[in-house]
Amino acid sequence: MSPHGNRNLSVTPLQEFVLDGSEGGLQTQALLFALFLALYVVAVLGNLTVIVxxxxxxxxxxxxxxFLKNLSFLDLCCSSVIYPKALVNFLSSSKVITFAGCATQLFFFSLMCTNQGFLLAVMAYDRFVAICSPLRYPISMCPSVCARLVLGSYCGGCLSSILQASFTFSLPFCSSNHIDHFFCDVPPLLKLACADTTISELVLFGICGLIIVGTTLVVLVSYGYITVTILRMRSGGGRHKLFSTCGSHVTAVSLCYGTLFVTHAKGAVGSMEQGKAVSVSTPWSSRCSTRSSTA
Known part of the structure; x- marks a missing residue:
């Protein structure tokens, strides 16, 4: 929890932050730059290829x-929110980001990552309808319904991002302006607040908890029904074909929730350093896990 009630803290509102997630000498900075650049290039080329x-x-x-096309678009945008600024910081002695820029980065990063979580749940529901109710599938998942599901995911992500950004940046930042991260995120920002952050932490923990639990339940229930339906089939070839249609989605879900589980299993000790490392490759799951560990 952030310190409060200390009269020695400066009461002057901060106008900018310094991203200090990449500490070390020139060799370390160069190594991190090469790593981030490689990850960003892979993310851009991979997602653009899928979309095209x-x-x-x-x-x-x-x-x-x-849905897969939209998921690739979200991943592309999420990567573009954090990687370019991080790459510039690795090559610059000044790692400053303005207050408005920090708020904007946090909002869009939260928006894209939360949308990914909702969209993974939507894709699980799509596979459930396709396998468990194949005759109703053309009607249940017609283009208008799919568009509404994607729009609903964006609306939910936007609402979550507004709440997270509002509760974070409504706090007074009047002590240090050095953020111990590669980009602006809630956990390191809460550490800089010079007021009681209990309410903000509880609200943010509740938001992330609802998103994680809600999307996880949709995925688990959907694949529970899918598994039962497939196991009841007598044709081995039919089972293999149906399982293969879920392959890409199962892979994406496994990466996200697997990282989330591993991060939680390590406990709260060193959670900030873990969050910095994990956020490089799996932003959605690491965001929720590091967020909940602060509350």
Whole structure:
């Protein structure tokens, strides 16, 4: 919890922050720059390839590919929110980001990552309808329904981001302006607040908790029904075909929730350093895990 009630703290509002997540000499900075650049290039090329292939190919226009295209778009945007600024900081002696810039980065990073969580749940529901109710699938997952599900994911993510950014930046930052992270995120910002952060932490913990629990339940229940339906089939070839249709989604879910589980299993000790490392590759799960460890 942030210190409060200390009269020795400066009461002058901060106008800028310094991103100090990349400490070390020139060799360390160069290594981090190369690592981040490689990850960003892979993220951009990989997601752009998925988007272009799905857009140009005449065959994959099913809801699953529509959702996958949106998921790739969100991942591309999420990476673009944090990597470019981090790369510039590695090459610059000044690692300053303005107050408004920090708030904007946190909002859009939260928006994209939260949308990814909602969209993973939507994709699980899509596979549930496709496998468990194949005759109703063309109606249940028609283009208008798919568009509403994606729009609902964006609206939910936007509401969550507004709440998180509002509760974070409504706090007074009047002590140190050095953020121990590669980008602006809630946990390191709460450490800089010079007021009681209990309410903000509880609200932010509740928001992330609801998102994690809600999306996890949708995924687990959907795949529970899917597994039962597939196991009841007598045809081995049919089972393999149905399981293969869930492959890409299961992989994405496993990466996100697997990282989330590993981070929580390590406990709260060293959670900030773990969050800095894990956030490089899996922003959505690491965001929720580091967020809940601060509350």
């Amino acid at each position: 292939v799905i857009t140009l190919d005449a065959h994959p226009h099913s809801p699953m590919y529509f």
